[in-house]
Amino acid sequence: MKRIVTGLAIAAAFTVALPAAAQTKLKWAHVYETPEPYHTEAVWAAAEIAKRTNGKYQIEVFPASQLGNENQINEALGLGTVDMIYTGVAFAGSIHKPLAITNAPFILRDFDHWKAYRDSKLFRDIASGYEKKTGHKVMSLTYYGQRHVTANREIKKPDDMKGMKLRVPPAPLFLMFTKSVGANATPIAFAEVYLALQQKTVDGQENPLPTIMAKKFYEVQSHIMLTGHITESLVANVGGHVWSKLNDAEKKVFQEVLLQAAARASDQIRASEMKLADEFRKLGKTVVEVDREAFRKAAIPLHNDASAGAGWSKAEYDALQALK
Numbered sequence: 001m002k003r004i005v006t007g008l009a010i011a012a013a014f015t016v017a018l019p020a021a022a023q024t025k026l027k028w029a030h031v032y033e034t035p036e037p038y039h040t041e042a043v044w045a046a047a048e049i050a051k052r053t054n055g056k057y058q059i060e061v062f063p064a065s066q067l068g069n070e071n072q073i074n075e076a077l078g079l080g081t082v083d084m085i086y087t088g089v090a091f092a093g094s095i096h097k098p099l100a101i102t103n104a105p106f107i108l109r110d111f112d113h114w115k116a117y118r119d120s121k122l123f124r125d126i127a128s129g130y131e132k133k134t135g136h137k138v139m140s141l142t143y144y145g146q147r148h149v150t151a152n153r154e155i156k157k158p159d160d161m162k163g164m165k166l167r168v169p170p171a172p173l174f175l176m177f178t179k180s181v182g183a184n185a186t187p188i189a190f191a192e193v194y195l196a197l198q199q200k201t202v203d204g205q206e207n208p209l210p211t212i213m214a215k216k217f218y219e220v221q222s223h224i225m226l227t228g229h230i231t232e233s234l235v236a237n238v239g240g241h242v243w244s245k246l247n248d249a250e251k252k253v254f255q256e257v258l259l260q261a262a263a264r265a266s267d268q269i270r271a272s273e274m275k276l277a278d279e280f281r282k283l284g285k286t287v288v289e290v291d292r293e294a295f296r297k298a299a300i301p302l303h304n305d306a307s308a309g310a311g312w313s314k315a316e317y318d319a320l321q322a323l324k
Contacts, residue, residue: 030063030086038234042086070087092138118143142269145209148227154288174309208269210276
């Protein structure tokens with residue numbers, strides 16, 4: 001009788017252990033702060049995927065460069081040491097250049113043009129090129145906002161930036177903007193920007209208004225120039241080592257949830273950037289309306305210049321410009 005009870009106990013323990021063994025834990029890495037929509041929507045998406053897969057996929061989100069800077073998390077995705085990432089298209093474009101096309105300065109007209117691209121066959125075709133090269137899956141495109149220059153002095157036109165030491169993200173395409181205005185590009189990782197501004201290692205930086213607020217760059221910069229020179233995007237990528245193991249139903253869950261999270265984050269960022277100029281004025285910052293047309297005219301000649309970072313075909317460029 002004792003042997004039977006022991007056997008049943010072992011069987012029961014084995015049965016209880018099965019769900020835990022079937023559970024898959026994933027790491028999602030990004031460089032953004034916890035209050036930002038990218039992070040809050042990633043946390044929502046992680047919970048939603050867990051719910052829709054009956055707890056099979058447990059995703060832990062690592063914000064604020066905890067698992068590395070942009071280049072490092074892209075490398076980690078390839079190594080399989082992280083499973084999912086948010087990354088700027090310019091960084092993904094370091095691997096497949098056409099994916100960075102929307103990060104050329106003034107290549108997108110406005111938010112509606114960005115949305116048209118997000119929903120287009122062109123974006124999906126370009127993303128598929130990255131997927132074929134890496135084995136990773138591009139799940140969604142998220143709006144990051146229009147990038148604006150900050151400094152401790154007023155800038156009104158491109159000539160005002162000549163010789164300026166401008167922090168840029170360490171991705172090649174960001175050099176196109178600095179080349180167009182004659183600034184000296186200083187690549188610095190995102191997590192190190194505040195200190196670089198505080199110590200005056202650089203004269204200024206450029207980011208969307210929600211990022212300038214979230215990272216508190218306004219504390220160490222007095223002027224915000226509304227250049228709107230780059231309409232920035234992030235992609236959410238799932239590593240090939242994960243995607244290849246999902247069944248069709250699970251792939252559908254990941255796609256639906258991550259598209260929804262991207263749309264929600266995009267709407268929040270757009271709403272935020274529309275009101276933040278006034279918030280910065282209330283904080284005593286000088287918000288400058290620049291001659292955007294002069295900046296645009298300086299940038300357009302570089303759009304298809306490979307020496308300035310362009311890595312897309314003329315056909316892709318023309319297709320982007322034709323979107324409405």
